[in-house]
Amino acid sequence: MKISVTVNGKTHESDVEPRTLLVQYVREDLGLTGTNIGCDTSSCGACSLHLDGEAVKSCTVLAVQADGSQVTTIEGLATNGKMHPMQDAFMQNHGLQCGFCTPGMVMAAISLLNENPDPTEDEVRIGLEGNLCRCTGYHNIVQSILACAKGGK
């Protein structure tokens, strides 16, 4: 089926099988491998990206469902070589260890602050319930997000 999806500002016209998952589409068809596949069962959140501005788990969305939509992946956050403030906050606060969950964490975190720009620590922790860090490094991830919120994005 023919679809048209705007990914990181660039519109792609593609012909996909209806069963193609959105994560498979961005990774394999578009080569954007920053979005990771972790559990593949919509539990871990490693595949989180933005669909029309909101974080979703791209292992549980069909590419055909994204037809006509705007998608942002981790690769689309930096502008002119300058990192997104959330990426910067993760770097400054050591918000990553092995890095596997990081793209999903950053995408979920930006979506969280879009909905709640000044969250409490509890609200950040609850807001991250859909993202698992296999290093269990949540403390600095939460600190990164709080720092980003305080920095006014």
Next chain:
Amino acid sequence: MIPSLFDYKRASSAAEAISLVTEYGEDAKFLAGGHSLLPLMKLRLAAPSVLVDIGRLKDLSYITDAGSYIAIGALTRHMDVETSPIVKQHVPLLACAAGHVGDPQVRHRGTIGGSIAHADSASDLPATTLALGATYVVQGASGTREIAATDFYKGFLESALQPDEMLTEIRVPKMNGAGWSFQKFNRRAQDWAIVGVAAWRGNGGSGVALVNMGSTPVLATDVATALASGASVADAAELAAAQADPQSDLNASAEYRVHLAKVLVRRALEEASK
């Protein structure tokens, strides 16, 4: 994991969606947010040959005050139910339960109608709407009918929906200030409840329903009857599992679930009675 092959049809109206599933019969499934169906298809536990995508029927995404009840379009997402001022004001128990479904990413995609039509007893919204005495409006090739939540759940993932029928609206009676509580016991925040309880009490009545305590969501009418005849919360809660038939699984034995149901119903009623 990739689903097995299927044909994809995108409906532009409810009538077209119903006509498509009528044409393809029992091999066709509606696709709303996909957060119940796609995981099953990826595990090949479901393999419909045709998916009829109703996810773009924006006219079925709404929340309106209809006087004695709140009308919610079947394609309203969990996030929209959770954050709706109308739902929070008139059916706060439902807003709370919607906020417990999955995680934010899931709530950005999953819909109230999809969750109810999937009829999973482990999901939060079937039991919650059952406790609240909701009515479901369904549209089929032969017209529209209303099904009381009490008549809807027929078995494991089975509902009173006919293959050519689509759930279009959920009508939830206003709570009129009644006390309420939603209890969800699980290991990780995003998981399904090992046992969950949706309860309200006030205005001379009460309603208690159980999540994941059998093949269907369970309306614990014995508890409500006991409360109505003057039983204490503690005594009524002892009847929590009287009408349930829980299964043992990886997370909990049936006996443990019975224990949890009693404890959680007591906690829920204590909170709802404040």
